Amino acid sequence: MTGASPAGGGLRERKRSATKLAIITAARILTAERGFSGYTVEELCEEVGISRRTFFNYFPAKEDAVLGSPVDELPADLAEEFIARGAGSDPGRISSTLLSDFVDFAAEMMERMVMSRDQMVQLKLAVAAEPRLLERVLHGSQEAENTFAAILSAREGLPPADPRIQAALALFTALGQRAGPAFFEPGNTRPYRSILTEAVNAMHEVFTSASPLSVSSSKDPS
Known part of the structure; x- marks a missing residue:
């Protein structure tokens, strides 16, 4: 890295x-x-x-x-700290601080961003106007997911293909896709951490309100 x-x-x-x-x-x-x-x-x-x-x-x-590349832009010290915070958790289980540590990780990444909010908005418009760049962005998104999957795997001590790692990856990707546009919205004055935390808490409420599902369908007569 x-x-x-x-x-x-x-x-x-x-x-x-x-x-x-x-x-x-x-x-x-x-x-x-x-x-x-x-x-x-x-x-x-x-x-x-x-x-x-x-x-x-x-x-x-x-x-x-x-x-660019997710590997190039990911500060090694932040990745190492995020991984280290997962040490000491029960083997084979997702660490209890994963969500809060993710918020810290993502917020610090945003705080280190060199470009201003206005420049990021203009960059997004410029990329959207170039079909070949848009095609590369889609490839880059997959590279970013692979990079973060490897980080999650190292932190949690689980294979990248483990369903829990993949679920966490999908969840964090969705949270970022929700919080990012809200942060870069013209006129926004809220810090990224606040927006991301709100999204995390809403997600947490939705998931904790339900009981674990059975693998078999509830309509299955067996």
């Missing part, structure tokens, strides 16, 4: 990760301000302070820089 390299190659890897993230951030800001076709790779390189050759050492094309 980015930034998690052990001492020895750690400093070099951190510098490489910082440069890569700087390229991603600059590409997104330029796309938000000018549209995807409104700037060249050379202008992007000038913005970051790198050569064209350096750019292509990191990304094969401009769209790759705009979309």
